[in-house]
Amino acid sequence: MEKDKGERFDRTFGAYRVQIYAFFLGRTRCREEALDLVQETYARMWRSIERVPNEDRAERLWLFRTAKNLLTDHYRRTVRKSSISLAEKELPVRGGAEESLDLRCLLEAIGRLPAPRREILTMSVVGQMSSDEIGELLNRPAGTIRYELSKAREELAKEVDPR
Amino acid sequence: MNEPRLKLEQLLEAWRVSETPGEARFSQMKRSIQIRGDGTIESPIWWKEIARLGAVQPIPVCWMLTRG
Numbered sequence: 001m002e003k004d005k006g007e008r009f010d011r012t013f014g015a016y017r018v019q020i021y022a023f024f025l026g027r028t029r030c031r032e033e034a035l036d037l038v039q040e041t042y043a044r045m046w047r048s049i050e051r052v053p054n055e056d057r058a059e060r061l062w063l064f065r066t067a068k069n070l071l072t073d074h075y076r077r078t079v080r081k082s083s084i085s086l087a088e089k090e091l092p093v094r095g096g097a098e099e100s101l102d103l104r105c106l107l108e109a110i111g112r113l114p115a116p117r118r119e120i121l122t123m124s125v126v127g128q129m130s131s132d133e134i135g136e137l138l139n140r141p142a143g144t145i146r147y148e149l150s151k152a153r154e155e156l157a158k159e160v161d162p163r
Numbered sequence: 164m165n166e167p168r169l170k171l172e173q174l175l176e177a178w179r180v181s182e183t184p185g186e187a188r189f190s191q192m193k194r195s196i197q198i199r200g201d202g203t204i205e206s207p208i209w210w211k212e213i214a215r216l217g218a219v220q221p222i223p224v225c226w227m228l229t230r231g
Binding site for chain 2: 006009010013017018021025031035038039043046103106107125126128153156157160
């Protein structure tokens, strides 16, 4: 039984951790806050795993519903004073100074996107989620998500390469 | 794909890579959840604290914490 619990938890943790992280990152814009909230989401799952639906879609929806509730609690508890803008973070330098500069420019542009658009973009790019998946979790039509992603890319392309 | 779009996609990929925590970090997190969830540690320790303590095995961490 314990083995089953562990295996199931491993599978679910591996399958959705990055998606849930991206969901929180899009909202909080702070990596550490997002990671803390991912941990709390899965801690709740671990504590009540017997009551979590054991079917892929239902399980995923349970996790994201829990994540949304935690985010609401998080906002109630904390003033957003500690949030660090994506653009203020230290960036890794991989492709040399020019790439780092371009990436910083991108992060600043992402920071200027309207919040719902930025959140959708984060779930799509960092979370690697499809428009259908994002739409289901946000209760919005997949077509709307595709439109928002298209607009986000259009706005970012202009800022990254303003020719 | 035109050039600005291609550049954007490359930068978005660089953003994804830079934002995504590594496997080791997620593994620490999972281990911490399971330790807490099993009741081995009652205090609300965070996986980052375990990492900061430099613990590899959970038992010494429990011992350190319960000794306070």
